[in-house]
Amino acid sequence: MGPLIPYDIIPFEWSSIIAIIIGLCFGFILEASGFSSSRKLAGVFYGYDFAVFKVFFTAAIVSLIGLLYMDYLGHIDISMLYIHPTYLWGAIIGGAIMGIGFIAGGFCPGTSLSAVAIGKIDAIINVLGIMVGVFIFSELYPLFEPIYNGYFYGNITLEDSLGINPYWFVFILTIVAIIMFAVTDMIRKRVKKVFY
Amino acid sequence: MVNRKLVKFLSLRYKILAFIFIVLAGGLVLLPKHEKQEGISPEKLLANTINPERYISTDALAEKMINQDPSLLLIDVRNESDYKKYTLTNAINIPLKNILDEESEPYLNQDAYDVILFSNDHFHADQAWILCTRLGYKNLHVLNGGINSWYNTIINPKMPTEDMAHTEFELYAFRKAASMYFGVAYPEKVKKATVIKPVTKPSITAAPKKVIVKKKKKKLPIEGGC
Numbered sequence: 001m002g003p004l005i006p007y008d009i010i011p012f013e014w015s016s017i018i019a020i021i022i023g024l025c026f027g028f029i030l031e032a033s034g035f036s037s038s039r040k041l042a043g044v045f046y047g048y049d050f051a052v053f054k055v056f057f058t059a060a061i062v063s064l065i066g067l068l069y070m071d072y073l074g075h076i077d078i079s080m081l082y083i084h085p086t087y088l089w090g091a092i093i094g095g096a097i098m099g100i101g102f103i104a105g106g107f108c109p110g111t112s113l114s115a116v117a118i119g120k121i122d123a124i125i126n127v128l129g130i131m132v133g134v135f136i137f138s139e140l141y142p143l144f145e146p147i148y149n150g151y152f153y154g155n156i157t158l159e160d161s162l163g164i165n166p167y168w169f170v171f172i173l174t175i176v177a178i179i180m181f182a183v184t185d186m187i188r189k190r191v192k193k194v195f196y
Numbered sequence: 197m198v199n200r201k202l203v204k205f206l207s208l209r210y211k212i213l214a215f216i217f218i219v220l221a222g223g224l225v226l227l228p229k230h231e232k233q234e235g236i237s238p239e240k241l242l243a244n245t246i247n248p249e250r251y252i253s254t255d256a257l258a259e260k261m262i263n264q265d266p267s268l269l270l271i272d273v274r275n276e277s278d279y280k281k282y283t284l285t286n287a288i289n290i291p292l293k294n295i296l297d298e299e300s301e302p303y304l305n306q307d308a309y310d311v312i313l314f315s316n317d318h319f320h321a322d323q324a325w326i327l328c329t330r331l332g333y334k335n336l337h338v339l340n341g342g343i344n345s346w347y348n349t350i351i352n353p354k355m356p357t358e359d360m361a362h363t364e365f366e367l368y369a370f371r372k373a374a375s376m377y378f379g380v381a382y383p384e385k386v387k388k389a390t391v392i393k394p395v396t397k398p399s400i401t402a403a404p405k406k407v408i409v410k411k412k413k414k415k416l417p418i419e420g421g422c
Contacts, residue, residue: 065220072227167224174221178214 006080027114036115038106038122039194045103047191050184057177064170083155090148105129235331244329251340252312254349255367258374261285269309273324274316274343284314284346285378295324296331305333314339314346350374 004010010018034040035052043049070076102108105126107115112130115123137144159166235241244250260268261284270287272279279289290300292315304311305328313321313336321338328336339346348354353371356364376382 061217061221065217065224068224069220072224167227171221171225174217178217181210181214 003076003080007077026110027117030111030114031118035111036118036120036123038115038120038126041108041111042103042106043194046194047187048194050181050188053184054181057180061170061174061177064173068166068170083157085155086153087148088151088153090151093147101129101133236329241326241330245326250325250336250338251318252337253340254346255370255374257312257339257346258350258371258378262374262377265310267308267310269303269311271303271311271313271324272315273313273320278316282343284343287314290324292320292324295327304328304336305331307334310335310337312337312339315342317342317344351378351380 005012005015030036033051033055035055040049041052043051044053067076067078067081071078098108105112105122107123107126109130112123112126116127141148153161158164158169236244270284272283272287272289273292273295274289275291276289279287279291283289288303290297290303294300295304313324315321315324318338318340319342321342325336325338341348350371353368353375356368372382
Protein backbone atom coordinates (compact mmCIF):
# COMPACT_ATOMS: atom_id res chain seq x y z
CA MET A 1 0.00 0.00 0.00
CA GLY A 2 1.94 3.00 1.28
CA PRO A 3 3.89 5.23 1.54
CA LEU A 4 0.98 7.28 0.31
CA ILE A 5 2.67 10.10 -1.60
CA PRO A 6 5.54 8.27 -3.40
CA TYR A 7 3.04 5.67 -4.65
CA ASP A 8 0.66 8.44 -5.76
CA ILE A 9 -2.19 7.17 -3.59
CA ILE A 10 -2.37 10.75 -2.35
CA PRO A 11 -1.45 13.16 -5.16
CA PHE A 12 1.85 14.97 -4.71
CA GLU A 13 0.08 18.36 -4.75
CA TRP A 14 -1.54 17.54 -1.42
CA SER A 15 1.79 17.13 0.32
CA SER A 16 2.11 20.78 1.42
CA ILE A 17 -1.46 20.86 2.71
CA ILE A 18 -0.86 17.68 4.68
CA ALA A 19 2.41 19.14 5.93
CA ILE A 20 0.59 22.24 7.22
CA ILE A 21 -2.02 20.12 9.02
CA ILE A 22 0.62 17.86 10.59
CA GLY A 23 2.67 20.94 11.49
CA LEU A 24 -0.30 22.54 13.25
CA CYS A 25 -0.94 19.38 15.23
CA PHE A 26 2.75 19.09 16.10
CA GLY A 27 2.93 22.68 17.26
CA PHE A 28 -0.24 22.31 19.31
CA ILE A 29 1.03 19.18 21.04
CA LEU A 30 4.45 20.77 21.69
CA GLU A 31 2.75 23.69 23.37
CA ALA A 32 0.24 21.49 25.22
CA SER A 33 3.04 19.34 26.68
CA GLY A 34 4.80 22.43 27.96
CA PHE A 35 7.63 22.40 25.46
CA SER A 36 7.18 26.08 24.83
CA SER A 37 8.91 26.71 28.15
CA SER A 38 12.63 27.26 27.80
CA ARG A 39 13.09 26.20 31.43
CA LYS A 40 11.58 22.81 30.72
CA LEU A 41 13.73 22.35 27.63
CA ALA A 42 16.92 23.43 29.37
CA GLY A 43 16.07 21.02 32.19
CA VAL A 44 17.55 18.18 30.13
CA PHE A 45 20.99 19.77 30.39
CA TYR A 46 20.75 20.58 34.10
CA GLY A 47 19.11 17.31 35.08
CA TYR A 48 15.85 18.48 36.64
CA ASP A 49 13.48 17.61 33.76
CA PHE A 50 13.98 14.93 31.16
CA ALA A 51 10.55 15.21 29.55
CA VAL A 52 11.97 16.41 26.19
CA PHE A 53 14.46 13.61 26.00
CA LYS A 54 11.86 11.02 26.93
CA VAL A 55 9.21 12.33 24.56
CA PHE A 56 11.45 12.47 21.50
CA PHE A 57 13.17 9.17 22.18
CA THR A 58 9.80 7.49 22.75
CA ALA A 59 8.42 9.04 19.55
CA ALA A 60 11.38 7.74 17.56
CA ILE A 61 11.01 4.22 18.95
CA VAL A 62 7.24 4.12 18.52
CA SER A 63 7.54 5.15 14.89
CA LEU A 64 10.41 2.72 14.33
CA ILE A 65 8.49 -0.22 15.73
CA GLY A 66 5.31 0.87 13.97
CA LEU A 67 7.02 1.23 10.61
CA LEU A 68 8.73 -2.13 10.91
CA TYR A 69 5.43 -3.84 11.77
CA MET A 70 3.65 -2.09 8.90
CA ASP A 71 6.49 -3.13 6.59
CA TYR A 72 6.28 -6.69 7.86
CA LEU A 73 2.53 -6.82 7.24
CA GLY A 74 2.95 -5.27 3.79
CA HIS A 75 1.13 -1.99 4.47
CA ILE A 76 4.23 0.11 3.89
CA ASP A 77 7.16 -0.37 1.56
CA ILE A 78 10.02 0.74 3.78
CA SER A 79 12.41 0.97 0.82
CA MET A 80 10.29 3.80 -0.62
CA LEU A 81 10.62 6.01 2.45
CA TYR A 82 12.74 9.13 2.28
CA ILE A 83 16.07 8.76 4.01
CA HIS A 84 17.81 12.00 4.81
CA PRO A 85 21.21 12.17 3.07
CA THR A 86 24.29 12.18 5.29
CA TYR A 87 26.78 15.04 5.01
CA LEU A 88 29.02 13.93 7.84
CA TRP A 89 30.94 17.04 8.89
CA GLY A 90 28.09 19.37 8.00
CA ALA A 91 25.89 17.40 10.40
CA ILE A 92 28.51 17.31 13.18
CA ILE A 93 29.32 21.04 13.04
CA GLY A 94 25.70 22.03 12.53
CA GLY A 95 24.65 19.79 15.41
CA ALA A 96 27.25 21.34 17.70
CA ILE A 97 26.14 24.87 16.80
CA MET A 98 22.53 23.94 17.36
CA GLY A 99 23.41 22.37 20.71
CA ILE A 100 25.09 25.57 21.85
CA GLY A 101 22.07 27.57 20.70
CA PHE A 102 19.79 25.12 22.45
CA ILE A 103 21.50 25.57 25.84
CA ALA A 104 21.97 29.32 25.45
CA GLY A 105 18.49 30.10 24.18
CA GLY A 106 16.52 27.30 25.76
CA PHE A 107 14.66 26.48 22.58
CA CYS A 108 15.09 24.25 19.61
CA PRO A 109 13.84 25.72 16.32
CA GLY A 110 10.46 23.96 16.50
CA THR A 111 9.67 24.77 20.11
CA SER A 112 10.82 28.37 19.69
CA LEU A 113 8.10 28.86 17.07
CA SER A 114 5.44 27.30 19.27
CA ALA A 115 6.60 29.60 22.09
CA VAL A 116 6.37 32.61 19.73
CA ALA A 117 2.78 31.55 19.06
CA ILE A 118 1.91 32.03 22.76
CA GLY A 119 3.77 35.33 22.86
CA LYS A 120 6.95 34.60 24.80
CA ILE A 121 9.42 37.44 24.43
CA ASP A 122 12.52 35.26 24.86
CA ALA A 123 11.24 33.02 22.07
CA ILE A 124 10.70 36.00 19.76
CA ILE A 125 14.28 37.06 20.35
CA ASN A 126 15.41 33.47 19.82
CA VAL A 127 13.66 33.35 16.43
CA LEU A 128 15.19 36.70 15.46
CA GLY A 129 18.55 35.21 16.38
CA ILE A 130 17.86 32.20 14.18
CA MET A 131 17.09 34.58 11.32
CA VAL A 132 20.33 36.48 11.88
CA GLY A 133 22.15 33.16 11.83
CA VAL A 134 20.43 32.18 8.58
CA PHE A 135 21.40 35.54 7.09
CA ILE A 136 25.05 35.17 8.11
CA PHE A 137 25.14 31.64 6.76
CA SER A 138 23.66 32.68 3.41
CA GLU A 139 26.06 35.59 3.07
CA LEU A 140 29.07 33.44 3.86
CA TYR A 141 27.76 30.44 1.91
CA PRO A 142 30.72 30.33 -0.54
CA LEU A 143 33.00 29.99 2.48
CA PHE A 144 30.99 27.13 4.02
CA GLU A 145 30.10 25.39 0.79
CA PRO A 146 32.87 22.72 0.84
CA ILE A 147 31.68 21.58 4.28
CA TYR A 148 28.00 21.98 3.41
CA ASN A 149 28.17 19.83 0.29
CA GLY A 150 31.23 17.76 1.16
CA TYR A 151 31.66 14.50 3.07
CA PHE A 152 28.60 13.16 1.33
CA TYR A 153 27.76 9.57 2.23
CA GLY A 154 24.43 9.22 0.43
CA ASN A 155 21.15 8.13 1.93
CA ILE A 156 22.70 5.68 4.35
CA THR A 157 21.10 4.12 7.39
CA LEU A 158 22.64 2.31 10.34
CA GLU A 159 21.46 -0.88 8.72
CA ASP A 160 23.64 -0.20 5.66
CA SER A 161 26.72 1.15 7.40
CA LEU A 162 26.86 -1.28 10.33
CA GLY A 163 25.20 -4.21 8.58
CA ILE A 164 22.98 -5.11 11.53
CA ASN A 165 19.56 -6.69 11.40
CA PRO A 166 17.04 -3.83 11.84
CA TYR A 167 14.79 -5.94 14.07
CA TRP A 168 17.57 -6.72 16.49
CA PHE A 169 18.71 -3.11 16.37
CA VAL A 170 15.24 -1.85 17.32
CA PHE A 171 14.97 -4.40 20.10
CA ILE A 172 18.33 -3.39 21.58
CA LEU A 173 17.53 0.30 21.12
CA THR A 174 14.24 -0.16 22.97
CA ILE A 175 15.95 -1.80 25.92
CA VAL A 176 18.63 0.90 25.93
CA ALA A 177 15.89 3.56 25.86
CA ILE A 178 14.04 2.04 28.81
CA ILE A 179 17.26 1.77 30.81
CA MET A 180 18.05 5.40 29.98
CA PHE A 181 14.56 6.49 31.03
CA ALA A 182 15.05 4.76 34.36
CA VAL A 183 18.51 6.31 34.81
CA THR A 184 17.29 9.81 33.94
CA ASP A 185 14.48 9.36 36.43
CA MET A 186 17.02 8.53 39.10
CA ILE A 187 19.09 11.58 38.18
CA ARG A 188 15.99 13.76 38.31
CA LYS A 189 15.19 12.57 41.83
CA ARG A 190 18.72 13.33 43.04
CA VAL A 191 18.94 16.81 41.54
CA LYS A 192 17.62 19.65 43.68
CA LYS A 193 14.05 20.50 42.75
CA VAL A 194 13.81 23.54 40.57
CA PHE A 195 10.64 25.50 40.36
CA TYR A 196 9.74 26.44 36.78
CA MET B 197 -12.17 1.26 46.96
CA VAL B 198 -12.29 1.41 43.18
CA ASN B 199 -10.30 4.60 43.21
CA ARG B 200 -7.55 3.13 45.31
CA LYS B 201 -7.21 0.19 42.94
CA LEU B 202 -7.02 2.54 40.00
CA VAL B 203 -4.38 4.65 41.70
CA LYS B 204 -2.36 1.56 42.46
CA PHE B 205 -2.63 0.48 38.84
CA LEU B 206 -1.77 3.91 37.51
CA SER B 207 1.32 4.14 39.67
CA LEU B 208 2.67 1.28 37.60
CA ARG B 209 1.80 2.93 34.29
CA TYR B 210 5.34 3.64 33.15
CA LYS B 211 6.41 0.12 33.96
CA ILE B 212 3.47 -1.26 32.02
CA LEU B 213 4.23 0.93 29.03
CA ALA B 214 7.89 -0.08 29.14
CA PHE B 215 6.82 -3.71 29.26
CA ILE B 216 4.55 -3.24 26.21
CA PHE B 217 7.46 -1.61 24.41
CA ILE B 218 9.77 -4.52 25.06
CA VAL B 219 7.12 -7.03 24.04
CA LEU B 220 6.48 -5.21 20.76
CA ALA B 221 10.18 -4.82 19.96
CA GLY B 222 10.82 -8.43 20.94
CA GLY B 223 7.97 -9.47 18.71
CA LEU B 224 9.80 -7.97 15.76
CA VAL B 225 12.83 -10.14 16.52
CA LEU B 226 10.80 -13.30 17.07
CA LEU B 227 8.41 -12.94 14.12
CA PRO B 228 8.94 -15.60 11.48
CA LYS B 229 10.78 -14.01 8.59
CA HIS B 230 9.15 -14.38 5.23
CA GLU B 231 10.39 -13.68 1.75
CA LYS B 232 9.22 -10.27 0.73
CA GLN B 233 7.53 -9.44 -2.53
CA GLU B 234 10.31 -8.02 -4.65
CA GLY B 235 9.88 -5.38 -7.31
CA ILE B 236 6.62 -4.02 -8.66
CA SER B 237 3.21 -5.14 -7.47
CA PRO B 238 1.60 -8.18 -9.11
CA GLU B 239 -1.22 -6.03 -10.53
CA LYS B 240 1.26 -3.74 -12.26
CA LEU B 241 3.26 -6.66 -13.58
CA LEU B 242 0.14 -8.26 -14.99
CA ALA B 243 -0.94 -5.01 -16.63
CA ASN B 244 2.52 -4.67 -18.18
CA THR B 245 2.51 -8.27 -19.35
CA ILE B 246 -0.82 -7.97 -21.11
CA ASN B 247 0.29 -4.79 -22.83
CA PRO B 248 1.79 -5.61 -26.25
CA GLU B 249 3.63 -2.28 -26.34
CA ARG B 250 6.89 -4.01 -25.45
CA TYR B 251 7.12 -5.64 -28.88
CA ILE B 252 9.18 -3.99 -31.55
CA SER B 253 8.84 -5.25 -35.11
CA THR B 254 11.84 -6.42 -37.09
CA ASP B 255 11.27 -3.62 -39.59
CA ALA B 256 11.33 -0.93 -36.91
CA LEU B 257 14.48 -2.47 -35.46
CA ALA B 258 16.15 -2.66 -38.87
CA GLU B 259 15.38 0.97 -39.48
CA LYS B 260 16.84 1.95 -36.13
CA MET B 261 19.97 -0.08 -36.80
CA ILE B 262 20.45 1.37 -40.27
CA ASN B 263 20.02 4.87 -38.89
CA GLN B 264 22.57 3.94 -36.23
CA ASP B 265 20.29 4.99 -33.40
CA PRO B 266 22.70 5.62 -30.51
CA SER B 267 20.09 4.73 -27.90
CA LEU B 268 19.80 1.16 -29.12
CA LEU B 269 21.12 -1.71 -27.01
CA LEU B 270 20.57 -5.21 -28.36
CA ILE B 271 20.69 -8.10 -25.92
CA ASP B 272 20.76 -11.68 -27.11
CA VAL B 273 19.25 -13.94 -24.42
CA ARG B 274 20.10 -17.22 -26.18
CA ASN B 275 22.97 -19.37 -24.95
CA GLU B 276 26.54 -18.59 -25.81
CA SER B 277 27.02 -21.15 -28.60
CA ASP B 278 24.01 -19.82 -30.51
CA TYR B 279 25.26 -16.31 -29.99
CA LYS B 280 28.62 -17.21 -31.47
CA LYS B 281 27.01 -18.80 -34.53
CA TYR B 282 24.81 -15.90 -35.44
CA THR B 283 23.50 -12.77 -33.82
CA LEU B 284 22.42 -9.28 -34.73
CA THR B 285 25.00 -6.55 -35.24
CA ASN B 286 26.46 -5.17 -31.99
CA ALA B 287 24.32 -7.43 -29.82
CA ILE B 288 25.46 -8.29 -26.30
CA ASN B 289 25.01 -11.85 -25.07
CA ILE B 290 23.26 -12.31 -21.71
CA PRO B 291 21.89 -15.87 -21.61
CA LEU B 292 18.46 -16.18 -20.01
CA LYS B 293 19.86 -18.07 -17.02
CA ASN B 294 22.27 -15.20 -16.29
CA ILE B 295 19.69 -12.44 -16.68
CA LEU B 296 19.46 -11.79 -12.93
CA ASP B 297 23.23 -11.91 -12.37
CA GLU B 298 24.97 -8.93 -10.90
CA GLU B 299 27.07 -8.35 -14.02
CA SER B 300 24.04 -8.09 -16.27
CA GLU B 301 22.24 -5.55 -14.11
CA PRO B 302 24.01 -2.43 -15.47
CA TYR B 303 22.91 -3.36 -18.98
CA LEU B 304 19.29 -3.94 -18.07
CA ASN B 305 18.61 -1.49 -15.25
CA GLN B 306 19.40 1.87 -16.82
CA ASP B 307 17.78 4.92 -18.33
CA ALA B 308 20.13 5.74 -21.20
CA TYR B 309 19.32 3.01 -23.71
CA ASP B 310 16.33 1.34 -25.27
CA VAL B 311 17.10 -2.27 -24.55
CA ILE B 312 15.84 -4.79 -27.09
CA LEU B 313 15.80 -8.39 -25.94
CA PHE B 314 15.70 -11.14 -28.52
CA SER B 315 16.00 -14.90 -28.81
CA ASN B 316 15.23 -17.41 -31.57
CA ASP B 317 11.54 -16.81 -31.13
CA HIS B 318 10.22 -14.15 -28.77
CA PHE B 319 9.33 -16.54 -25.94
CA HIS B 320 12.68 -16.65 -24.16
CA ALA B 321 13.05 -12.92 -24.66
CA ASP B 322 9.58 -12.50 -23.16
CA GLN B 323 10.63 -14.50 -20.13
CA ALA B 324 13.69 -12.31 -19.70
CA TRP B 325 11.47 -9.26 -20.13
CA ILE B 326 9.07 -10.40 -17.41
CA LEU B 327 11.91 -11.16 -14.98
CA CYS B 328 13.40 -7.73 -15.49
CA THR B 329 10.11 -5.81 -15.57
CA ARG B 330 9.17 -7.38 -12.26
CA LEU B 331 12.25 -5.78 -10.75
CA GLY B 332 11.08 -2.43 -12.09
CA TYR B 333 13.63 -2.06 -14.91
CA LYS B 334 12.56 0.35 -17.61
CA ASN B 335 13.03 0.83 -21.36
CA LEU B 336 12.90 -2.88 -22.12
CA HIS B 337 11.54 -4.16 -25.42
CA VAL B 338 11.19 -7.51 -27.08
CA LEU B 339 11.92 -8.20 -30.73
CA ASN B 340 8.67 -9.64 -32.05
CA GLY B 341 9.31 -13.05 -33.54
CA GLY B 342 12.97 -12.98 -32.60
CA ILE B 343 15.74 -14.05 -34.92
CA ASN B 344 13.44 -16.36 -36.89
CA SER B 345 11.26 -13.44 -37.82
CA TRP B 346 14.34 -11.33 -38.45
CA TYR B 347 15.54 -13.95 -40.91
CA ASN B 348 12.18 -14.27 -42.63
CA THR B 349 11.51 -10.58 -42.98
CA ILE B 350 14.82 -8.76 -43.19
CA ILE B 351 17.45 -11.25 -44.32
CA ASN B 352 15.25 -13.24 -46.65
CA PRO B 353 12.15 -11.16 -47.41
CA LYS B 354 9.37 -12.77 -49.38
CA MET B 355 8.63 -11.09 -52.63
CA PRO B 356 5.03 -9.89 -52.75
CA THR B 357 2.77 -11.26 -55.47
CA GLU B 358 1.31 -9.02 -58.09
CA ASP B 359 -2.10 -8.77 -56.49
CA MET B 360 -0.76 -7.36 -53.23
CA ALA B 361 -1.07 -3.78 -52.08
CA HIS B 362 1.37 -1.05 -52.95
CA THR B 363 2.53 -0.81 -49.35
CA GLU B 364 3.63 -4.45 -49.48
CA PHE B 365 5.97 -3.59 -52.33
CA GLU B 366 7.32 -0.61 -50.47
CA LEU B 367 7.90 -2.83 -47.45
CA TYR B 368 9.61 -5.39 -49.66
CA ALA B 369 11.85 -2.73 -51.14
CA PHE B 370 12.76 -1.53 -47.69
CA ARG B 371 13.45 -5.04 -46.43
CA LYS B 372 15.56 -5.84 -49.43
CA ALA B 373 17.58 -2.68 -48.99
CA ALA B 374 17.91 -3.46 -45.30
CA SER B 375 19.09 -6.99 -46.02
CA MET B 376 21.74 -5.59 -48.30
CA TYR B 377 22.80 -3.27 -45.50
CA PHE B 378 23.18 -6.33 -43.27
CA GLY B 379 25.38 -8.01 -45.84
CA VAL B 380 23.04 -10.16 -47.91
CA ALA B 381 24.23 -10.42 -51.49
CA TYR B 382 21.58 -10.70 -54.17
CA PRO B 383 22.68 -12.58 -57.27
CA GLU B 384 21.37 -9.94 -59.63
CA LYS B 385 23.15 -7.17 -57.78
CA VAL B 386 26.40 -9.10 -57.62
CA LYS B 387 26.26 -9.90 -61.29
CA LYS B 388 25.48 -6.35 -62.15
CA ALA B 389 28.68 -5.32 -60.41
CA THR B 390 30.75 -7.91 -62.21
CA VAL B 391 29.33 -6.91 -65.53
CA ILE B 392 31.34 -3.71 -65.60
CA LYS B 393 34.68 -5.51 -65.46
CA PRO B 394 34.39 -8.16 -68.16
CA VAL B 395 33.10 -5.96 -70.93
CA THR B 396 35.01 -7.85 -73.61
CA LYS B 397 34.31 -11.29 -72.20
CA PRO B 398 32.03 -13.85 -73.89
CA SER B 399 28.34 -13.23 -74.23
CA ILE B 400 27.38 -15.62 -71.38
CA THR B 401 27.56 -12.78 -68.94
CA ALA B 402 25.38 -10.70 -71.13
CA ALA B 403 22.45 -13.08 -70.77
CA PRO B 404 21.87 -12.63 -67.03
CA LYS B 405 22.34 -8.93 -67.55
CA LYS B 406 19.24 -8.91 -69.66
CA VAL B 407 17.35 -10.83 -66.97
CA ILE B 408 18.03 -8.09 -64.45
CA VAL B 409 16.70 -5.50 -66.80
CA LYS B 410 13.56 -7.50 -67.30
CA LYS B 411 13.02 -7.84 -63.56
CA LYS B 412 13.32 -4.15 -63.07
CA LYS B 413 10.90 -3.47 -65.86
CA LYS B 414 8.43 -5.90 -64.35
CA LYS B 415 8.58 -4.11 -61.08
CA LEU B 416 7.83 -0.69 -62.41
CA PRO B 417 4.39 -1.28 -64.00
CA ILE B 418 3.12 -2.98 -60.85
CA GLU B 419 4.11 -0.05 -58.77
CA GLY B 420 2.38 2.30 -61.16
CA GLY B 421 -0.71 0.11 -61.43
CA CYS B 422 -1.52 0.36 -57.78
